[in-house]
Amino acid sequence: MKAAETLGLDPLAGDMERVEAALRHNISADGRILDDAAGHLVTAGGKRLRPTLTLCSAYAATDGDRPVSDDAVTGAAAVELVHLGSLYHDDVIDEAATRRGVASVNARWSNIVAILAGDFLLARASELAASLGADVAGLLAATIGELCSGQVLELQHLFDIDRTEDSYVSAIEGKTASLMATACRIGGMVTDLDSDDLDAVTEFGRHVGMCFQIVDDVLDLTGTDEALGKPAGQDLTEGIYTLPVIYALRDSERLRSLLGKPLEADDVLTARGIVTSNGSVGFAYDVARSHAKRADEALGQAGALDPTVSAGLRRLVEDLVDRVS
Secondary structure, three states: OOHHHHOOOOOHHHHHHHHHHHHHHHOOOOOHHHHHHHHHHHHHOOOOHHHHHHHHHHHHHOOOOOOOOHHHHHHHHHHHHHHHHHHHHHHHHHOOOEEOOEEOHHHHOOHHHHHHHHHHHHHHHHHHHHHOOHHHHHHHHHHHHHHHHHHHHHHOOOOOOOOOHHHHHHHHHHHHHHHHHHHHHHHHHOOOOOHHHHHHHHHHHHHHHHHHHHHHHHHHHHOOHHHHOOOOOHHHHHOOOOHHHHHHHOOOHHHHHHOOOOOOHHHHHHHHHHHHHOOHHHHHHHHHHHHHHHHHHHHHOOOOOOHHHHHHHHHHHHHHHHOOO
């Protein structure tokens, strides 16, 4: 389901159509292969959570009762292009075969094409950000750096059965939460939110990102291939030990003996069974809920947001948490 469908804001559907049009316009490339590859995941759909957050921050200037400016639409498209570009690169790193229920770009074409297509989308995003001014361009560039740092930190702990919770938190702050914080901040920047409200919506986005990633990591263990659009248990297969696994490793010698190396398919199922049966998923889910609460508290500090917009964003966060239910 699209993230925008949760919020109940009258202009949002039309504004998201404007974002989709901007995305399609900016993925056009000279050359058939790059053109097709760059557009592959755009046309596959997705929740569009990040551009939705950008638009909602921008509604602070319109009270959520009329369309946002063209600059807000441009900012929303820029953050989604960064997200998509990072997915292309992630799929190369993970050797993923599917994404969003379709063949990944690396599987359909090649790793080289996927890397170049991802670079192309990041370049397009940077071009859009530059059109909004040096402050926005600098923020987006810094965020791309945070995405890379978070991903590298995760790679440093592949197959690490002694990975700490602090290491996990630092990685997802970089690879996920930073872009959601930036998505919110850009929406406020292009509509001239005052500094206190700008900081509040940025903090809201950061905690939404933390909540989203932890829930995603839980779903990788509890979900199905069909629901996820990719193989369930993929993180375990790749040696990425997420929060519920880190908790489970503290108490399960059997899990410690299984992990720390590549797994056969049967061992992945066994490991998932251990993690989902000993309370670790519930503990991780509690952490996700705590970030949802902190997102709500940050939202309460954003005085410029209309109550209708705030209520819609709260429903959005509730829906993110409830994905596990």
